[in-house]
Amino acid sequence: MRLINCMKIIATIVVVILMFSCKTIPTVKSPSLVGQPPEDTTVFVVDNEPSNESIATFLTEYLKIKYKDRDFSKFIYVSIKHQKLYLIEKDSVRFKFPISSAKLGVGNVQNSMKTPIGLHTIKHKYGDDVPLAGLFKSRVYTGNVSPIYAQKIKSPTDDVTTRIMWLQGEEPGINKGRNIDSYKRYIYIHGTSEEGYIGEPASHGCIRMKNTDVLNLYEVVDEGTPVLILKY
Structure with missing residues (x-):
């Protein structure tokens, strides 16, 4: 009996020691490596993207109900929240x-430098024979090829490269007419020299894409293809 009691006392002492020793162990964060900035915890998207299947199903049904007279067998959806096309x-x-999309967020007003939301269509396409990273000025190929910045480096100019798809708003009072007209604002889907910023808001209103991506998209869409831009 005495042996059992002694064993119980010893076990109790061990538990108490372990409890106090756990409490006194400080929590130490791993230091940042020299020459490397700490991990950036500021992320534009704070939750998970919906699946491709759920996006396609929901948007197709939504568009068919809201715009009954339009053909949505093929369309482009731009998610501002997730920075995806x-x-x-x-x-x-x-x-x-x-x-x-635009660094200043979403907005349809002229000179706001914001990305317009709502239903659009591709009104014009430019760049059929332009080489990768070919530089445009006023939608005309200059004959020059722009350097591509894979890192977060700002170009001295807001370069438009490779391909252009000029968007026209399709919703009067929202993105068409008066001072809220996407077409008159020259809102494009286009390539950019600032590829290091792709994936976060950085444009002056247009939808920027990597040059190989905009080339691939250009090849499979036509003038008249619907483009839905939403904050979500």
Whole structure:
């Protein structure tokens, strides 16, 4: 009996020692490596993206209900929240690309330098024979090729490269007419020299894409293809 009691006392002492020793162990954060900035915890997207299947199904049904007179067998969806562009065809996501929308957020007013929301269409396409990273000025190929900045480096100019898809607003009072007209604001989907900023808001209103991505998208869409831009 005495042996059992002694064993119980010893066990109790061991538990108490372990409890106090655990409490006195300080929590130490791993230091940042020399010459390397600490990990950036500021992320534009704070929750998970919905699946491709759910996006395609929901948006196709939504568009058919809201715009009954339009054909949505193939359309582009731009998610400002997730900084992604989806090409949806026959209720499935055919392509998904990272993009960069306006640094100042969403807005439809002239000279706001914001990305307009709502339903658009591709009004014009430019760049059929332009080489990768070919530089445009007023939608005309200059004959020059722009350097591509893979890191977060600002170009001295707001370069438009490779391909252009000029958008026209389709919703009067929202993105068409008066001082809220996307077409008159020269809102494009286009390539950029600032590829290091793709995936976060950085443009002056347009939808920027990586040069190989905008080339691939250009080849599979036509003038008249619907483009839905939403904050979500």
